[in-house]
Amino acid sequence: MDDGSSQLAGRIEHDGYAIIPEVIDRDEAAALIAAVERGLGTPDVESGVLQRDREVYGARDLLAKVPEVLRLAEDPRVRRLITSILGHGAFPVRGLFFDKTPTANWNLPWHQDVTIAVKERRIVPGFGPWTRKGGIDHAHAPAELLERMVTLRLHLDDCGLESGPMRVLPRSHSSGRLSPEELNSWIARSAELAVSCLVPAGGAVLMRPLILHASTAATGAGHRRVIHLEYAADELPGGLAWKAAPFRESD
Numbered sequence: 001m002d003d004g005s006s007q008l009a010g011r012i013e014h015d016g017y018a019i020i021p022e023v024i025d026r027d028e029a030a031a032l033i034a035a036v037e038r039g040l041g042t043p044d045v046e047s048g049v050l051q052r053d054r055e056v057y058g059a060r061d062l063l064a065k066v067p068e069v070l071r072l073a074e075d076p077r078v079r080r081l082i083t084s085i086l087g088h089g090a091f092p093v094r095g096l097f098f099d100k101t102p103t104a105n106w107n108l109p110w111h112q113d114v115t116i117a118v119k120e121r122r123i124v125p126g127f128g129p130w131t132r133k134g135g136i137d138h139a140h141a142p143a144e145l146l147e148r149m150v151t152l153r154l155h156l157d158d159c160g161l162e163s164g165p166m167r168v169l170p171r172s173h174s175s176g177r178l179s180p181e182e183l184n185s186w187i188a189r190s191a192e193l194a195v196s197c198l199v200p201a202g203g204a205v206l207m208r209p210l211i212l213h214a215s216t217a218a219t220g221a222g223h224r225r226v227i228h229l230e231y232a233a234d235e236l237p238g239g240l241a242w243k244a245a246p247f248r249e250s251d
């Protein structure tokens, strides 16, 4: 019997993204807001917690900092979505937190997500340039790896047009890593096909990291809190290791 998994996998394969209106319920989303606030504690840039005017607007390494987020990443409702796309060997490799508000606001130009977080920098063909953010080594990764990853962006607040939603360009995920010229050509050809990802609290956007996406600044009051979880199905080559969930670090 098809439980919708193959349909979801087909949508991700074809469009590069899908909106799932309910992954967890609103009470669970509210509990996660409290858990993230507890887990992030006092804002501090060195620890990977980003703040502007004393307001937390983002955080890295969420799987290590917030146990409830690690549980969410392995929750059967989330796992079912992820494994239908990546198979049963899928595992979470990075957790980020975003909180867009009128005072901690941003817009992002069209881009692909090409960066992964690893335990330790090593020279491996295809990986780089390297950066260090929040005390963690990050590298640009090859398209073949990124094409076998998926991101789940779980919304903790209702996200409408006024919330500065993420916008995606359907089907832009399947052309590999785009040069600036290719990216501009995609935008020139198909910007009018962009979809604003409007998602209720507890719902999520599933997306391939290579889909072109952007976001506008929020115009309304309130928060747009998102837990961003990346999953992979492959170990890394050349002695590189994912800076992933704590339980994997002692593997």
Ligand SMILES: O=C(O)CCC(=O)C(=O)O
Residues within 6 Å of the ligand: 098, 108, 113, 165, 166, 213, 214, 215, 226, 228
């Ligand atoms: O949350 C947003 O505003 C967009 C985030 C984004 O573009 C990203 O995670 O790459």
